[in-house]
Amino acid sequence: MTRRSSPHKKRDTRRFDVTLAGDANLDILLYGLPENLPPEQELLASGIALRPGGSAAITAHNLAALGSSVGFITTAAKDDPGKLCQAELRQAGVDLSRCVPLPQAQTGVTVLLQHKHRRHMFTYAGATFDLSYKDLDLNYLADARHFHMASYYLLRSLTPQIPQLFATLKEAGLTISLDPNDDPAQQWDRCILEALPFVDVLMPNEREACLLAGEPELDKAIAALRALVPLVVVKRGVKGASAYSRSQSWHVVSRPTQVVDAVGAGDSFNAGFLHAWLQGRSIEEALACGNLCGAWSTTASGGTSAFRDPHSLRALQAAIKKL
Numbered sequence: 001m002t003r004r005s006s007p008h009k010k011r012d013t014r015r016f017d018v019t020l021a022g023d024a025n026l027d028i029l030l031y032g033l034p035e036n037l038p039p040e041q042e043l044l045a046s047g048i049a050l051r052p053g054g055s056a057a058i059t060a061h062n063l064a065a066l067g068s069s070v071g072f073i074t075t076a077a078k079d080d081p082g083k084l085c086q087a088e089l090r091q092a093g094v095d096l097s098r099c100v101p102l103p104q105a106q107t108g109v110t111v112l113l114q115h116k117h118r119r120h121m122f123t124y125a126g127a128t129f130d131l132s133y134k135d136l137d138l139n140y141l142a143d144a145r146h147f148h149m150a151s152y153y154l155l156r157s158l159t160p161q162i163p164q165l166f167a168t169l170k171e172a173g174l175t176i177s178l179d180p181n182d183d184p185a186q187q188w189d190r191c192i193l194e195a196l197p198f199v200d201v202l203m204p205n206e207r208e209a210c211l212l213a214g215e216p217e218l219d220k221a222i223a224a225l226r227a228l229v230p231l232v233v234v235k236r237g238v239k240g241a242s243a244y245s246r247s248q249s250w251h252v253v254s255r256p257t258q259v260v261d262a263v264g265a266g267d268s269f270n271a272g273f274l275h276a277w278l279q280g281r282s283i284e285e286a287l288a289c290g291n292l293c294g295a296w297s298t299t300a301s302g303g304t305s306a307f308r309d310p311h312s313l314r315a316l317q318a319a320i321k322k323l
Helices: 056-068 080-092 125-130 138-142 159-171 190-194 208-211 218-226 265-277 285-296 310-321
Strands: 017-023 025-031 046-052 070-073 107-112 119-122 144-150 175-179 233-234 241-245 249-252
Touching: 017 138, 017 233, 025 080, 025 119, 046 056, 046 080, 056 070, 056 080, 056 144, 056 265, 056 285, 056 310, 070 138, 107 125, 107 175, 138 144, 138 159, 138 190, 144 159, 144 265, 159 175, 159 190, 208 218, 218 233, 218 241, 233 285, 241 285, 249 285, 265 285, 265 310, 285 310
Parallel strands: 017 070, 017 144, 025 107, 144 175
Antiparallel strands: 025 046, 107 119, 233 241, 241 249
């Protein structure tokens, strides 16, 4: 087996393993609705769940649940959805001491309609749009070995300064990962290319990889992206996950599981991959850990529930050790 370890072979004196800045919102999941939604008709769901959401928040929560020390800067509204999200993040062990209070703002909400083969997603971004560069405590973010950013296209106030943020954190000695997620405007602004030279690990799914690279074919997209970033990790759903450096590639197959929903599965993959990679495990092991955590996430509603039950979490941690 070819092994490639992360540069983080042992802990240093920094406060956190990982810091993040980004989105936190409430996910409202409705189950059992028809795939075709007729207007002017009351449709009855068969189930509902309210869970912490937002790609950065789910990644932060699950990293902390796995045992990484995590600091997270997000906007903190004082409404009930915000209080729920913040309480569950703190309960998982995420440090929120530098969050940005926005008492007049509203916490973002995503309504997810879960169908048998696909889903509809409706998002009110709320305070996520308001997180800006001046809000960030850079010393706090730099007091870590690694920085992760997600939902690039939702951070509208912060986006113009993301290259500057990355450059500052690189100068402080951090490695950086980026999960761009979807662009709701479907513009796929090419300014993201200004941030990529500072990124160590790029973590898109197949569709996002193609849209980032401006290439309709995945192989061509990967070839373009691996020329820009030291490590490209592509999440491929039921096909598993692949990683590409400039000279090597790796692939690990997915794990079959009984799926409740796939909300946050990609963010849970990110948490598993980064948790293992920062421990100095090989790329294959980090991919396997990502696949395991992504699959684990789908066994319960939303992106964090499967990481909250202590018994379930102990079983997951034992499985990770065996990889």
